[in-house]
Amino acid sequence: MTRKVALVAGGTTSKWGVYPGTLRDIISEAAKACFDSNPRIKADQIQGFIFCSVFPERSAYQSHTAPWAAECAGVKPNRIFCRVENMCGSGTVGIRTAYTAIASGLADLVMVLGAEKMFVPNPQEIMLNMLTGVDREWEGSTGLTAPVQFALAAQAHMRKYGTTEEQLALVSTKNHLNASRNPYSQFPKPCTVADVLASKPVTSPLKIFDCSSITDGGAAVILAAEELAKELTDNPVYILGTCQAASGFNYANIPDDWADWDVLNQAAQTAYKMAGIKPKDVDVAEVHDCFSISEIIEYEALGFCLKGEGGNFVASGCSDYGGQVVVNPRGGLIGCGHPLGATGVAQAVEVFRQLRNEAGERQVANAKIGLNHNLSGIAEHHVVIYGSKEVL
Amino acid sequence: MTRKVALVAGGTTSKWGVYPGTLRDIISEAAKACFDSNPRIKADQIQGFIFCSVFPERSAYQSHTAPWAAECAGVKPNRIFCRVENMCGSGTVGIRTAYTAIASGLADLVMVLGAEKMFVPNPQEIMLNMLTGVDREWEGSTGLTAPVQFALAAQAHMRKYGTTEEQLALVSTKNHLNASRNPYSQFPKPCTVADVLASKPVTSPLKIFDCSSITDGGAAVILAAEELAKELTDNPVYILGTCQAASGFNYANIPDDWADWDVLNQAAQTAYKMAGIKPKDVDVAEVHDCFSISEIIEYEALGFCLKGEGGNFVASGCSDYGGQVVVNPRGGLIGCGHPLGATGVAQAVEVFRQLRNEAGERQVANAKIGLNHNLSGIAEHHVVIYGSKEVL
Numbered sequence: 026m027t028r029k030v031a032l033v034a035g036g037t038t039s040k041w042g043v044y045p046g047t048l049r050d051i052i053s054e055a056a057k058a059c060f061d062s063n064p065r066i067k068a069d070q071i072q073g074f075i076f077c078s079v080f081p082e083r084s085a086y087q088s089h090t091a092p093w094a095a096e097c098a099g100v101k102p103n104r105i106f107c108r109v110e111n112m113c114g115s116g117t118v119g120i121r122t123a124y125t126a127i128a129s130g131l132a133d134l135v136m137v138l139g140a141e142k143m144f145v146p147n148p149q150e151i152m153l154n155m156l157t158g159v160d161r162e163w164e165g166s167t168g169l170t171a172p173v174q175f176a177l178a179a180q181a182h183m184r185k186y187g188t189t190e191e192q193l194a195l196v197s198t199k200n201h202l203n204a205s206r207n208p209y210s211q212f213p214k215p216c217t218v219a220d221v222l223a224s225k226p227v228t229s230p231l232k233i234f235d236c237s238s239i240t241d242g243g244a245a246v247i248l249a250a251e252e253l254a255k256e257l258t259d260n261p262v263y264i265l266g267t268c269q270a271a272s273g274f275n276y277a278n279i280p281d282d283w284a285d286w287d288v289l290n291q292a293a294q295t296a297y298k299m300a301g302i303k304p305k306d307v308d309v310a311e312v313h314d315c316f317s318i319s320e321i322i323e324y325e326a327l328g329f330c331l332k333g334e335g336g337n338f339v340a341s342g343c344s345d346y347g348g349q350v351v352v353n354p355r356g357g358l359i360g361c362g363h364p365l366g367a368t369g370v371a372q373a374v375e376v377f378r379q380l381r382n383e384a385g386e387r388q389v390a391n392a393k394i395g396l397n398h399n400l401s402g403i404a405e406h407h408v409v410i411y412g413s414k415e416v417l
Numbered sequence: 418m419t420r421k422v423a424l425v426a427g428g429t430t431s432k433w434g435v436y437p438g439t440l441r442d443i444i445s446e447a448a449k450a451c452f453d454s455n456p457r458i459k460a461d462q463i464q465g466f467i468f469c470s471v472f473p474e475r476s477a478y479q480s481h482t483a484p485w486a487a488e489c490a491g492v493k494p495n496r497i498f499c500r501v502e503n504m505c506g507s508g509t510v511g512i513r514t515a516y517t518a519i520a521s522g523l524a525d526l527v528m529v530l531g532a533e534k535m536f537v538p539n540p541q542e543i544m545l546n547m548l549t550g551v552d553r554e555w556e557g558s559t560g561l562t563a564p565v566q567f568a569l570a571a572q573a574h575m576r577k578y579g580t581t582e583e584q585l586a587l588v589s590t591k592n593h594l595n596a597s598r599n600p601y602s603q604f605p606k607p608c609t610v611a612d613v614l615a616s617k618p619v620t621s622p623l624k625i626f627d628c629s630s631i632t633d634g635g636a637a638v639i640l641a642a643e644e645l646a647k648e649l650t651d652n653p654v655y656i657l658g659t660c661q662a663a664s665g666f667n668y669a670n671i672p673d674d675w676a677d678w679d680v681l682n683q684a685a686q687t688a689y690k691m692a693g694i695k696p697k698d699v700d701v702a703e704v705h706d707c708f709s710i711s712e713i714i715e716y717e718a719l720g721f722c723l724k725g726e727g728g729n730f731v732a733s734g735c736s737d738y739g740g741q742v743v744v745n746p747r748g749g750l751i752g753c754g755h756p757l758g759a760t761g762v763a764q765a766v767e768v769f770r771q772l773r774n775e776a777g778e779r780q781v782a783n784a785k786i787g788l789n790h791n792l793s794g795i796a797e798h799h800v801v802i803y804g805s806k807e808v809l
Binding site for chain 1: 419441471472474475477478479480481482483484485487488493494495496497498499500501502503504510513514516517518520521522523545546547549550551552553554659660661662663664665666667670680683684687793794796797
């Protein structure tokens, strides 16, 4: 039996979009916001530091970033520190890394900080890194970049299940409306289905309002071992289960039907089993809507509805306030923006706030169980399940 | 009580130096060498994959490398996978990541693979990344790069303790001689103290034979939970203890005297305590001799001798075959080369072989306890302690 692990603090930079400073500044602001959320925690108590960032080498011309970021954050870890990178899924990988460090007994109190500076003076550096997030030699070089891969998934889903462009648009309108209640969101202005359908085409059937964006932003959480967590807060949010799975990297090699992310379903089933819950027990879910189609397939693969019913799930309000599970109350990647390494950590901050009843006008009533799903590629999936109570 | 974790397989690419292929090829060869070392393990049993690499974005123009490398290695992890980066210390960070994943129960069988391609068509890309491994804005830009930082440490050690250039050179001659017995070493030709002293100056007092080099190479190990480890091999090598600590990043902010790495001593003490051993119990040690001075300071900080006695320790043969502890039997970074992300993993492969009595003409007699020390910067330190027997 390993130790229980809980979130005890969390915060984000104050406004996502174009950040008026450097990556260093983003890191410092995110760390400060996290410490400000729990005054009982002192910086010198932090034993571990996990930095989640995808391309500081290109955005800040700085490598060897874990100790550099720790210094920016004002902590001196003496048990564990590293930088993790799993492209868009780096944030939850960081949380899982801290979870295992604590559960295995190597450390008691660990900060996970995600930060990305994507608006830079040399945008070709960022684009080079973004375009090589897929298999550069065998796929990226032929134009099969991420938006095209997700468009192929959307086409497959529409063909197989009759999903419509209007249903895709409803993911975007829901998440933009949610973002309007989130002070740090990059796109806080609500939009209509007509706005989404009329927005600029990117790669059919995806329009620009179906897509997440280039964003500067940062977020941090602190995780603690059970006993320490109880000292540090009256309302810790425990990690109940987690899993990660991959079906491949090269898109052509992925055995799944592109319309069905069975590998995500496998990861989710493992995480649910570990948590001792069923999909219907989830009250609030932060899921990875890098594109609108992603959220629809994720409803299905996470078990919120049956295969093929994702389009109807959003259209009937099941993923909105008052529905079966509130999905992306902070506005998702579409509404908040997507500062790669920060996204998974910011999702965790939202679940932390929701389960502590601290989400203000975004609060999901009686939220007891939260889920955090983050992905990179369309072949890799990370699921973390949280609960506000130690034992269900 | 968490689960015990053991190494059950390990291998390296066949010849380090200029690799006649791409980073992809290095990964595939390292994975094959690892699987070849233990035919009982099948690729489809691997549940986790940790990739240790510092600059695939620049050496191979490929980001999002964990699933990419997993595909090159022929594995499909379904519990954990990520890329870790801690500059020169990435390899042991990867081993620690796999250790915590297994100890905490998230996975039972995890491959850790380190690979670096440093000889590339565009060397300016590599140099840019190397030069930004220190604080670029506040130190690197003024010329305070890694060789200079270690030269300052050497100057401080010589001034404070009377260490000589001849003693520094003895680290190099020992490690070159050891490398001559290692088939994959980049520099297998023995050299004399006179050769070292006459070699090209780099930054006083360091000459080129005091320094590790630019190297292509790869290495992989597989870690397993105790019960599974016993099924997979008759001679598992258990991880008994591990720690990591940092005193800072910016060299000017490091509180230690540059001649004494107290933060390494702290990390080592924590790891020894976890392992239940004393420094004198260590039979064989792979330590991070990125520069000759490093190994001398490490003797002291790891507790093999008292502060200030590192120069005499090597000069009296205490760190050689027949001495107190055999240090760097594979030839160290000076003899083998230093393919950043691969180094810590290759050190672990050597300890694995030594503790299983499989090191051929390099075999340390009656080796029961092995230590693996890897660093990045001069402020961060990683220590992993291994034993061939489950209980001491």
